Amino acid sequence: MYAYDEIDRTLVNERVSEFRDQVQRRLSGELTEDEFKMLRLQNGVYLQLHAYMFRVAIPYGTLASNQLRQLAHVARKYDRGYGHFTTRQNIQFNWIKLSDLPDALADLAEVGIHAMQTSGNNMRNVTSDQWAGVAPGEIEDPRIWSELIRQHTTLHPEFSFLPRKFKIAITASDHDRAAIKVHDIGLRLIKNEKGETGFEVLVGGGLGRTPFIGKTIKHFVHGRDLLSYIEAILRVYNQYGRRDNIYKARIKILVHELGIEKFSREVEEEWQHIRNSSLQIDDEVIEDIRSRFIYPAYEKLPHMPDELRQAAADPDFEAWRKNSVTSHKNPGYSIVTISLKPIGAPPGDATAEQMDALADLADKYSFGEIRVGHEQNLALPHVAKRDLPALWKALDKLGLATPNVNLITDIIACPGLDYCSLANARSIPIAQELTRRFANHELANLIGRLHINISGCINACGHHHVGHIGILGVEKNGEEVYQITIGGRADENAALGNLIGPGVKFDEVADVVEDIVEAYLALRERPEELFVDTVKRLGVEPFKERVYATR
Amino acid sequence: MPLVNGGKIVADGFVKLAVDTPLPEGGDILVPAERFLSDADALLKRSGKIGVIWPNNRDIAELVPYLGKIAVVALVFPSFRDGRAYSQARLLRERYNYRGELRATGQVLRDQFVFMLRAGFDSFEVKKQADAEAFMQTAKRYSVFYQPTGDGRITALHRRMQLRHSEGVGT
Amino acid sequence: MTSPLQQKLKIAGSSVVTANRTWDGVVVYRTAAKGWSADLADAAIVRNSDEAKALLAEAVADDVGAIGPYIAPVQIGEDGKIVPGNLREQIRHDGVTIDLPV
Numbered sequence: 163m164y165a166y167d168e169i170d171r172t173l174v175n176e177r178v179s180e181f182r183d184q185v186q187r188r189l190s191g192e193l194t195e196d197e198f199k200m201l202r203l204q205n206g207v208y209l210q211l212h213a214y215m216f217r218v219a220i221p222y223g224t225l226a227s228n229q230l231r232q233l234a235h236v237a238r239k240y241d242r243g244y245g246h247f248t249t250r251q252n253i254q255f256n257w258i259k260l261s262d263l264p265d266a267l268a269d270l271a272e273v274g275i276h277a278m279q280t281s282g283n284n285m286r287n288v289t290s291d292q293w294a295g296v297a298p299g300e301i302e303d304p305r306i307w308s309e310l311i312r313q314h315t316t317l318h319p320e321f322s323f324l325p326r327k328f329k330i331a332i333t334a335s336d337h338d339r340a341a342i343k344v345h346d347i348g349l350r351l352i353k354n355e356k357g358e359t360g361f362e363v364l365v366g367g368g369l370g371r372t373p374f375i376g377k378t379i380k381h382f383v384h385g386r387d388l389l390s391y392i393e394a395i396l397r398v399y400n401q402y403g404r405r406d407n408i409y410k411a412r413i414k415i416l417v418h419e420l421g422i423e424k425f426s427r428e429v430e431e432e433w434q435h436i437r438n439s440s441l442q443i444d445d446e447v448i449e450d451i452r453s454r455f456i457y458p459a460y461e462k463l464p465h466m467p468d469e470l471r472q473a474a475a476d477p478d479f480e481a482w483r484k485n486s487v488t489s490h491k492n493p494g495y496s497i498v499t500i501s502l503k504p505i506g507a508p509p510g511d512a513t514a515e516q517m518d519a520l521a522d523l524a525d526k527y528s529f530g531e532i533r534v535g536h537e538q539n540l541a542l543p544h545v546a547k548r549d550l551p552a553l554w555k556a557l558d559k560l561g562l563a564t565p566n567v568n569l570i571t572d573i574i575a576c577p578g579l580d581y582c583s584l585a586n587a588r589s590i591p592i593a594q595e596l597t598r599r600f601a602n603h604e605l606a607n608l609i610g611r612l613h614i615n616i617s618g619c620i621n622a623c624g625h626h627h628v629g630h631i632g633i634l635g636v637e638k639n640g641e642e643v644y645q646i647t648i649g650g651r652a653d654e655n656a657a658l659g660n661l662i663g664p665g666v667k668f669d670e671v672a673d674v675v676e677d678i679v680e681a682y683l684a685l686r687e688r689p690e691e692l693f694v695d696t697v698k699r700l701g702v703e704p705f706k707e708r709v710y711a712t713r
Numbered sequence: 714m715p716l717v718n719g720g721k722i723v724a725d726g727f728v729k730l731a732v733d734t735p736l737p738e739g740g741d742i743l744v745p746a747e748r749f750l751s752d753a754d755a756l757l758k759r760s761g762k763i764g765v766i767w768p769n770n771r772d773i774a775e776l777v778p779y780l781g782k783i784a785v786v787a788l789v790f791p792s793f794r795d796g797r798a799y800s801q802a803r804l805l806r807e808r809y810n811y812r813g814e815l816r817a818t819g820q821v822l823r824d825q826f827v828f829m830l831r832a833g834f835d836s837f838e839v840k841k842q843a844d845a846e847a848f849m850q851t852a853k854r855y856s857v858f859y860q861p862t863g864d865g866r867i868t869a870l871h872r873r874m875q876l877r878h879s880e881g882v883g884t
Numbered sequence: 885m886t887s888p889l890q891q892k893l894k895i896a897g898s899s900v901v902t903a904n905r906t907w908d909g910v911v912v913y914r915t916a917a918k919g920w921s922a923d924l925a926d927a928a929i930v931r932n933s934d935e936a937k938a939l940l941a942e943a944v945a946d947d948v949g950a951i952g953p954y955i956a957p958v959q960i961g962e963d964g965k966i967v968p969g970n971l972r973e974q975i976r977h978d979g980v981t982i983d984l985p986v
Contacts, residue, residue, distance in 0.1 A: 169869045173857035180854055184824065189907055191948040192843065200794055201824055209951055211976045213909035243986040259908040283794065313859040313869060319831035320803055320862070323796025400800045435808060440861035440868075447870050450877060511985045579972060580980040590982050640970060 163226050163456045163531055164309050166274040173316070174271045177278055181205050182264035189261065204284060204322070206252075206277030207263060210583050216241075216258045217280040218270060222290035222308040222332075223251035223534040227521040230532050232273045234517035240266045245517070247502060247510040249574060249625055250329070251289050251534045252280055256581055283411075284322045285315035285396075289331045291339045292535035295457070296543045298491045302359060304334035304351050306452050307388065310443065314389050321396045325403035326411035328396070329368075332361075336654070341536055343367045343376045343656035344628060346413045347395060352382065359385040365395060365425070366417030367656075369622035374414040375656050377422045379429065385448070387433075390441040394433035398425070458529035458544050463494025465547060473551035481603060482554055485565035487545075496547055498528075500540040500557065501564040501572065505601045508590045509575045510538030519560050527553050537613075538574055539567060569606040570614060570679070571597040574625055578618030578635065579642070585618035587635025587642035588668070592616055595672045600679075609679055612693045615650070628652035630694045631675060632659045642668045648678065648705055649697040662706045666713075674709050681708035715845035718814070718836040720852065722845050725838075727764055727785060737761075743787055746771060749779075757782050766818065769797035773804050780811045788834075790819035799832045806833030807863035826851045831862050895936050898958050900927040900966070901943045902976070903950035911976045912950050914943045920950050924966050924977055929958070 166174075181201075188198040202208075206217040218233065225233075233253055237245045240262045241255040248254055258266065270276060279286055288308045295303040311330060315321070321328070331340040334351035342348030348364035360382045367376025383391045395413075402420075404410045417425045473479045488497040500520070502510050512520075520540065524532045527549045528542035535541060545553060557563040566572050573596060576582065578589030593616055600606050615629025619636070626632035632647040643665040650659030666674050679693075685704055686696045697705070716725040727741045732748050741762040749756060749765045756763055757779070764785025767776060776786065786805060788798035798817070805811040816836040817829050823844035829837065830852060839845040858866050901914035905922075912920040913927035921927065930936040936955050943953035957969025968974040975981060 167873070169857050169872060173855070173859070173869070176855050176857065180824075189948075194947050195906070195951050197793070197822060209904055209909060211972070212911060212979065213904070242984065244984070261907045283796075316859050317828075317855070318860055319828040320799040321796070322828055323794055323799065397800055401797055405795060405797075446874060446877075450870075450873050507985065508982060513985050515986075579975060580982055588981060590980075594982065642971070 163224060164221075164305070164451075165454045165456055167454065170313075171271075171274065174274065174276045174278075177205075177276060177317070178264065178267045178271050181267060185260060185264050200282060202260075203282035204279060205263075205267075206280035207258075207260070208281060208583075210256065210577075210581050211579075212581065213257045214260055214263070215581070216255045216263060216266065216277065217248070218253050218255070218275060218277045219280045219287040220251050220253060220275075220534050221287055221312045222294065222305045223292045223536075224294075224305060225532040225534060226273070227524040227530040227532065229273045229275050230517050230521040230524070232270055232275065234514040234521070236266050236269060237514040237517065239269075243515075244511055244513045246508070246577065247512065247534055247538050247540070249536045249538060249576075249623065250287055251292070251536060252287055253534070254577075256577075278316055279322075281327075282322075283324045283326050284328065285318065285324075286327055286329045288312050288315070289329070289340055289345075289536060291333050291335060292533040292541050293339060293488070293497055293543065294334065295455075296490050296492075296495075296497055297335050298489050299335060300491070301334045301351050301353060303452075303455070304332040304349075306448060306455065307349070307351065307361075307385070308332050309451050309455075310389070310448070311392065314392075321400055324396070324400055325405045326408070326413075328399070328413065330392070338652075338654040338656075339535065341625070341628070341652040341656070343654075344369055344373075344625070344652060345376060347392065348376045349388075354382055354384075361385070361388060363391065363395075366414040366422070368412055368414040369625055369627050370412070371409050371620045371622075372412075372415065372418075373622070373627045373658050374418065375658065376414075377417065379422065379426045386443045386445075387437050389443060390437045390439065391429075391433055393436060393441055394429045397432050398428045402428075458531075460492045460495060460544070461546070463546050463548065465493040467494075467546075467548035469548040469551050473554075476551075478558075479551060479554055481607075482558075482563050482565040483550060485569070485607075486563070486567045487550060490544070492544075494547055496545050496550060498542045498545045498550070498553065499535070499567045500542065500562050501567050502539050502562075503566055503572050503597065504561050504564045505566075505571060505597045506594050507597075509573050509593050512540075516560050516562060519556075520562070523553060523556055537572065539572070565603060566606060568611045568613070570600045570609050570612040571606055573597065573614045573616060574629065575616040576618050576623035578616070578624075582618060582623075584621055585635070586620075586637040587618050587644065589616045589618040589624055589633075589635060592633060592635070592644070592668070592671050596675055599672050599676060608689075609683065610689070610692055612679075613651075614675070625652060626650075627658045628656060629659060630692075630697075631678060633671060633675075636665065638665065644668070644671050646671075646674060646678075646709075648702060649694060651694055660702045662702055663710050670713075677709045678705050681705050714838045714840060715842055716816075716836060716838055717845050717848045720849050722848075727762070729766070741784070743785060746776070750775065753779060764814070764816070767801065769795065769801060773801045773809075776805075777809050780805070780809055780813070783813060785814040785816055785836075786811065787816040787818045787838075790817060790821060790825075793820040793822050793825060799828065802829070802832040802834055803862060823847055823851050827855055831858065831860075831864050831866065833863050895930065895933050895955065896957065897969070898929050898931055898960050898966075899936055899955045899969075900924070900929060900958050901936075901939045901953050902927075902956045902973070903943060903953035905950050906948060909951075914939055914953065918942060920946075924958070924968070927958070927966060929960070929966070930955075 364376035533541040579585040617624035647659030762784035916928040
């Protein structure tokens with residue numbers, strides 16, 4: 163956990179008071195909607211189909227139990243009793259009143275949570291690996307650097323009115339759980355030959371209308387130069403990024419139009435001017451931030467306690483353990499992923515009761531800490547192995563022990579046309595139907611790792627391009643039509659999926675996915691060959707044939 | 714449009730000239746970049762002070778040879794959503810050491826004052842009278858700043874380092 | 885951004901002007917009495933582009949009352965009941981098509 167000090171708290175409170183004034187000026191008519199729109203977006207307030215939507219930042223996906231309880235409180239007091247976790251480690255409330263927002267923000271500020279820059283054309287919430295600090299084999303905790311970037315990008319005087327939004331993600335493990343290759347800037351923490359911390363910097367990744375995989379702009383930027391290098395990229399982007407067309411305004415288009423070589427020369431030139439400035443970070447600053455991350459006092463515990471041995475007799479427990487429990491860097495502990503994808507439910511939603519109960523469980527079993535992952539699931543990062551059976555029972559009672567993490571029913575989906583004013587088609591009912599089709603746990607296990615990602619429009623909040631199976635909803639002649647891609651992935655081997663053929667109607671999507679999965683089961687060389695690897699080996703054709711032969 | 718300078722609403726002593734307005738004999742003038750660059754020597758020889766209105770899509774480095782001789786650089790916000798002039802302002806102050814008046818023009822609203830001050834602006838052609846009147850109050854809204862800029866305000870990181878060191882002395 | 889008033893208005897059949905109420909975001913419809921109502925039955929119906937333009941202009945002018953007004957299609961049943969004319973408007977009127985978690 164990062165503990166806010168008086169300085170951080172003061173800033174958040176000052177922001178709340180500024181926003182209270184802005185809302186008041188809007189409600190009195192002093193500000194027009196045109197003027198206010200950008201101000202509310204900079205504070206995470208959208209207007210959706212039914213109401214305002216309020217997006218709260220969970221920097222690098224780390225939450226304390228008291229913070230989760232406060233999110234539950236906001237859901238209950240100002241909204242309809244639930245929240246929705248997003249693919250960028252944020253939480254959204256769907257039914258909030260503009261007039262209540264300043265109070266909701268003030269309540270969140272009490273526990274050091276805010277909504278700054280969760281929307282708007284500025285630097286968004288910095289995301290990271292949800293297992294940061296606990297993943298075995300991690301080089302070092304990327305959240306120290308995430309926090310440094312969070313502070314640096316918050317209310318930045320030069321970069322709060324960029325051509326378009328700007329997203330940064332950091333990973334420090336070989337396996338990329340932060341999807342850094344589809345971010346405006348992706349940072350991979352590495353060590354140089356002297357053992358010093360630095361970053362491989364990728365730029366220009368992104369999804370949306372024009373998807374790109376990020377390109378490496380620099381193989382090693384020393385940790386002390388991280389802020390100046392990011393500042394240089396942003397300065398080039400702020401000046402030269404396109405502002406004439408919203409669909410061409412992201413940095414990926416600038417990188418694409420200039421070419422990575424020319425773009426990196428521009429950045430390099432700018433960087434040389436500023437790298438030896440006050441942006442240079444000395445070790446003491448890093449140490450100061452590191453010192454405010456509180457790590458649990460782990461006990462020395464057996465890696466195979468009796469409790470675990472006994473519980474192994476229960477097949478339901480075992481199914482959950484094998485699916486949702488992962489190795490921790492400390493052998494007596496585990497990381498527990500909490501699926502927010504129960505069969506038939508909207509992906510990523512949690513009720514206030516579930517949030518409160520999870521906060522209690524985190525206090526009891528995970529040193530009061532909860533994580534949020536971009537897959538729209540939560541995690542308890544420090545669970546002693548002896549506590550796993552008790553935790554499982556408690557989670558199961560709450561409907562939070564569905565053993566489907568990384569399986570076909572662990573679907574990423576945007577809110578779609580049920581909520582979103584940009585959407586052209588619904589996403590959630592498609593996800594719900596698919597989870598029902600593959601509800602059988604043995605079947606889902608037989609299929610193995612398979613990510614389905616669903617977006618209700620081309621803006622791609624559901625990351626459909628990088629789903630093993632990607633589903634994009636569009637509107638055609640007043641009807642919802644879905645385009646299906648296969649072979650995408652969001653990890654260290656990130657790739658964009660390929661279209662399998664013409665779009666299909668709402669009612670046909672689940673059938674088509676079933677066909678694709680049946681084709682995969684017939685085509686895979688051996689059970690261990692993952693869906694995405696079979697697609698890589700064989701291409702789209704055999705799947706296309708199977709799907710369209712009878713249609 | 715009220716002009717705020719030194720935190721107060723003041724009279725604007727400069728007359729804005731278009732590209733083709735005849736040059737007045739004396740008095741302080743603000744001229745568009747294009748006009749200034751095409752006739753800089755003559756304009757600089759006039760008796761009155763001269764300022765330049767610089768568009769946000771032109772490289773500010775072109776103005777560098779003249780910075781010692783001009784009294785005002787006016788940067789433009791064609792829309793409050795267009796933030797290019799923030800970069801130009803910081804470059805002028807922090808890289809090119811411009812010390813004259815740096816004026817924000819165009820869509821200048823209350824909610825940008827703090828950003829503008831931090832980027833180095835010290836005068837503001839404010840769109841709304843009420844915003845101009847609220848300038849001092851708005852400028853004091855924040856006491857914590859995370860980024861170092863040329864405005865000299867102490868950053869949060871620095872403050873923490875100072876605290877660490879002062880605590881360190883006692884132990 | 886193109887203002888809604890500059891957009892070309894093609895009206896196919898009956899339409900209303902709809903928006904979201906500023907203070908709470910609730911879906912509202914422009915009424916003939918120059919106000920807003922959360923009840924579609926109260927909406928002023930327009931049937932050609934001149935009427936639509938006039939109603940929209942009046943709605944846009946009320947920036948404090950509601951946000952982002954636009955023309956939306958409706959259907960009018962034999963009993964005179966007004967119903968939304970497409971899926972998006974149906975969802976805005978009837979709510980989400982899924983069961984809420986609570």
